[in-house]
Amino acid sequence: MLSSSTGLQVYVVLFAQGLATTLVLGILTILFGGAFGAILGALRASNVRWVQQPIALYVEVVRSIPLLVFLFVAYYGLPIVLGVRSLSPLTSAGAPVDQKVVVFANMVSGRPARESATALR
Numbered sequence: 001m002l003s004s005s006t007g008l009q010v011y012v013v014l015f016a017q018g019l020a021t022t023l024v025l026g027i028l029t030i031l032f033g034g035a036f037g038a039i040l041g042a043l044r045a046s047n048v049r050w051v052q053q054p055i056a057l058y059v060e061v062v063r064s065i066p067l068l069v070f071l072f073v074a075y076y077g078l079p080i081v082l083g084v085r086s087l088s089p090l091t092s093a094g095a096p097v098d099q100k101v102v103v104f105a106n107m108v109s110g111r112p113a114r115e116s117a118t119a120l121r
Contacts, residue, residue, distance in 0.1 A: 025093055 044055040075092040079085065 021090060025090065 040055050040058070043051050044059070046052065071093065075087065075089065078092065079087050
């Protein structure tokens with residue numbers, strides 16, 4: 001148990017910082033994922049086959065990879081590829097944007113809702 005109120009205040013401050021970071025990251029992910037997904041969805045709905053095929057491939061590949069794998073690769077793999085010592089957890093957490101892109105791309109392109117819902121598995 002905490003014996004002083006200053007010990008509890010430290011945890012309250014840390015909790016508030018974590019909550020703020022989570023909210024900012026969530027809002028940015030939805031905004032960027034939504035914008036990118038809307039663009040890809042509009043292009044996927046076009047009748048041009050050479051535009052549709054790469055986007056469909058991207059959507060299917062991203063849908064088949066679990067979100068946790070994206071996070072591990074971003075946190076542990078990107079520093080190796082970029083040649084830096086380490087990335088902050090906030091920088092590495094940008095990987096979920098890919099999952100949002102798939103959902104928005106399916107919605108804009110007119111794909112069935114079931115495909116969009118299963119993209120978040």
